[in-house]
Amino acid sequence: MTEKLTGQAAMQKVFSKAYKYAKNGKTRIVQIAVAGKEITLAHIIGVSDKSVYKNLGLDIGTNAGKDFTGSSIGIINITPPESTVIAADIAVKSADVFIGFLDRFSGTLILTGSRTEVRTSVDEIVKYFREDLKYKTCSVTER
Structure with missing residues (x-):
């Protein structure tokens, strides 16, 4: 009968086998992530320093020349x-x-805009993904 392992015990078994068969005592472990249906970050940043907008590159491409000063x-x-x-x-x-x-x-x-508009937008996105698309969602944080 095969024993069913979960969590830490399963990982220990995998790693012990990997080390057992490793060549020259070296093991290479590759981590992968399987994308689920989730929102992992939803955050609002209030009005910030001009350098933040510039370093994010918000003033290039289709927004070239736009002044984001005062935007959230x-x-x-x-x-x-x-x-x-x-x-x-x-x-x-x-x-x-x-x-x-x-x-x-x-x-x-x-997204950029007034704090109220950005908050409304982020809230609507999270709500739609949670309620209509059944995604796992995080809380909207704000600073």
Whole structure:
């Protein structure tokens, strides 16, 4: 009968086998992550220093020349990463915000606008993903 191991015991068994069969006493371990359906970060940053906007690169590309001084920033991270396209659509339809950055490969979405508008947008995104798409979501944090 095969013993069923879970958690730490299972990992210990895997690693002990890896070390047992390692060549020259060296083992290479590769970690992978399997993307679930979740929002892992949803945070609002109040008005910040101009250097923050500049270092985030919010003043390049389609926003070249835009002055973000006085804007708040909303940052969201979603898996699978393609979901950021849906989140961006919800963002601009639910509040008066600008898409500062959207990366459908990493799952990052950065929004800018007034603090109230950014908060409304982020709340709507998290609500839609939690209630309609059944994603696991984190709380929206704010600073």
